[in-house]
Amino acid sequence: MDESKTDYMPVMLTLGEVAKVLRCSKAQTCNLTNGKVTGVPTLPTVKYGKRKVVRRQTLVAWMEARESETAG
Numbered sequence: 001m002d003e004s005k006t007d008y009m010p011v012m013l014t015l016g017e018v019a020k021v022l023r024c025s026k027a028q029t030c031n032l033t034n035g036k037v038t039g040v041p042t043l044p045t046v047k048y049g050k051r052k053v054v055r056r057q058t059l060v061a062w063m064e065a066r067e068s069e070t071a072g
Contacts, residue, residue, distance in 0.1 A: 012046070012053045021059065040066070 009021065019029040028037075033052060035042035043062050045052040 009056045009059075011056050013056060013059060014051075014053055015045075018043070018054050018059060022063075 010017070013021070015029045015033065016026050019026045022029065022032075029043075031037050032040065032043040033045045033054070041062075043054060044058050045054050
């Protein structure tokens with residue numbers, strides 16, 4: 001994914017913001033970050049106290065990896 005296409009996203013995304021990007025529920029995003037979705041690698045997060053956030057670059061790389069898995 002071209003970095004210029006993701007410039008609108010903040011550097012750090014809340015799980016709610018990640019859910020909007022992925023077009024899924026926040027609960028499903030939590031499942032992705034907790035490794036509870038069978039056959040899908042865990043989406044890495046950064047913890048700030050009780051809060052989890054996802055770096056924009058990490059989300060983009062994770063999505064690209066999933067895309068290449070389905071294309072190949």
